[in-house]
Every structure is written in structure tokens, then in C-alpha cells.
Amino acid sequence: AQSVTQLDSQVPVFEEAPVELRCNYSSSVSVYLFWYVQYPNQGLQLLLKYLSGSTLVKGINGFEAEFNKSQTSFHLRKPSVHISDTAEYFCAVRLAAGNNRKLIWGLGTSLAVNP
Amino acid sequence: GAGVSQSPRYKVAKRGQDVALRCDPISGHVSLFWYQQALGQGPEFLTYFQNEAQLDKSGLPSDRFFAERPEGSVSTLKIQRTQQEDSAVYLCASSLAGATTGELFFGEGSRLTVL
Numbered sequence: 001a002q003s004v005t006q007l008d009s010q011v012p013v014f015e016e017a018p019v020e021l022r023c024n025y026s027s028s029v030s031v032y033l034f035w036y037v038q039y040p041n042q043g044l045q046l047l048l049k050y051l052s053g054s055t056l057v058k059g060i061n062g063f064e065a066e067f068n069k070s071q072t073s074f075h076l077r078k079p080s081v082h083i084s085d086t087a088e089y090f091c092a093v094r095l096a097a098g099n100n101r102k103l104i105w106g107l108g109t110s111l112a113v114n115p
Numbered sequence: 116g117a118g119v120s121q122s123p124r125y126k127v128a129k130r131g132q133d134v135a136l137r138c139d140p141i142s143g144h145v146s147l148f149w150y151q152q153a154l155g156q157g158p159e160f161l162t163y164f165q166n167e168a169q170l171d172k173s174g175l176p177s178d179r180f181f182a183e184r185p186e187g188s189v190s191t192l193k194i195q196r197t198q199q200e201d202s203a204v205y206l207c208a209s210s211l212a213g214a215t216t217g218e219l220f221f222g223e224g225s226r227l228t229v230l
Contacts, residue, residue: 004157034218043119043221044158044206090157101146102171103219105157 002027002093006106014114015083021076021109023091030096033074034103035065038088047089050074051096061085086113117141119222121207127228128197136192136225140209147190148219149182150206158206164190197229 007022025031035047048059055067065076074091088110092103120139128134140147146165150158151174160174166187175182179198184190194201204226208219 036221041223043223044208044219045221046218049218092157100171101163102148102160102174103158105159107155107157 002104004091004093004104004106006091006109008109010110012112013081016080018079019081021089023074025072025093031093032096034092035076036090081113083113119207119209119220121222121225125226129230132197133195136205138190138207141220144209146210148208149192152204152206199229202229
């Protein structure tokens with residue numbers, strides 16, 4: 001079975017500072033990895049995904065993430081955050097093979113960007 | 116509309132009442148998912164449809180939960196004899212046919228409160 005651990009439930013940061021949101025996963029088989037963002041009162045939105053190939057993936061709004069197979073991690077980073085990045089961020093995985101389409105989610109990390 | 120639409124956005128039910136939650140996916144999206152998100156938790160998979168076929172209902176927590184998508188478009192999640200532990204946000208998501216990338220487009224959710 002797969003599982004996802006988001007290591008920080010809350011991350012406060014000042015505007016224009018860099019941020020890293022940590023995600024570790026557990027799986028005995030290959031998985032796809034995702035980061036979704038949930039802005040207040042909005043639905044979940046895909047930030048970026050790793051399927052295969054380059055381990056550094058770039059997403060929307062200046063976010064990027066690096067897949068590290070040996071450490072089973074997929075940490076999300078942004079070099080300079082804005083107030084508008086304040087949101088809940090979720091890491092998720094799904095099996096890379098087969099017809100199983102369901103996503104396994106972490107508990108989320110609340111990013112609070114302060115002026 | 117262009118996005119996934121869910122109704123009602125908020126529902127308050129007395130324990131023991133039946134509720135029905137509706138999801139209108141993005142036009143042309145073959146796959147439809149229901150997730151349950153309890154307060155402070157990540158989404159938990161409930162069920163998955165491809166067109167009108169319910170391919171996976173392994174996440175439905177009990178036989179009080181029932182989902183249908185009779186014409187392969189709109190879906191309804193029904194909860195019979197609601198219990199307090201059913202209080203959560205119910206998320207609907209859709210994706211393109213054969214989308215192995217796992218990019219889901221989410222609605223804003225239906226928040227159910229059972230008193």
C-alpha cells in the first residue's frame with residue numbers, strides 16, 4: 001500500500017522569502033507524484049506532477065519540486081513567495097501502472113505568507 | 116460553466132436523514148471521482164466512475180453510501196441515515212478519458228454537517 005507524509009502541518013514565512021514544503025512517500029512499486037494547492041474557498045488545483053524523466057519538475061506560479069527516489073521524497077519549493085501563495089498544499093501519489101486511478105493524499109501543509 | 120460544479124455547497128442534516136450531493140463534471144470528461152475530506156485531513160478516495168460504469172467503490176465507508184452516474188455525466192452521492200461521523204467536505208473531480216497523468220479538476224466541494 002502507498003502512503004504520503006507531509007512533514008510540516010504549518011509553515012509560516014515572510015513575503016519574498018524562500019520556502020520548502022516537505023513530502024515523503026512510501027511505496028513498493030513505481031508511483032506518480034503530485035502537488036495540489038487549495039486556496040481559501042476554492043477547489044483543489046494541480047500545481048505540478050512527476051511522471052517520469054527529469055527529476056526536477058516545474059509547475060505553475062513559480063513552484064518546482066524535485067523527485068528523489070533514494071529518499072522517497074518530493075519536496076516543493078519556491079525561491080520567493082508572495083502573499084497570494086497563502087493556501088493549503090497537498091502532496092499525493094498514485095500507482096504508475098495498472099488501472100488504479102485513485103490518489104493517496106497527505107494531510108496537507110498550511111502555508112501562511114506574512115508581510 | 117467551464118469547471119466542475121457541485122451542489123449544494125453547504126448542507127446541514129439531522130442525524131438519520133438522507134442526503135444527496137450532486138456533481139456536474141467538466142463537459143467531455145469521462146472519469147469522475149468522489150473524495151471525502153474531513154476537517155484537518157487530506158482527501159480520502161470514495162469511488163470512481165468511467166462513463167456510467169462504477170469501476171472502483173472500495174473507498175465507500177459503509178453501505179449507507181451510494182453513488183451513481185446513470186448517463187455518464189452528472190453524478191450523485193447519496194448518504195442514507197446520516198451519522199455525525201459523516202460530517203466532512205465531499206469533493207468531486209473529473210478528468211479526461213484515459214488520463215494516466217492523474218490531473219484531476221476539482222469542484223469546490225459540498226460541506227456536510229450532521230447534527
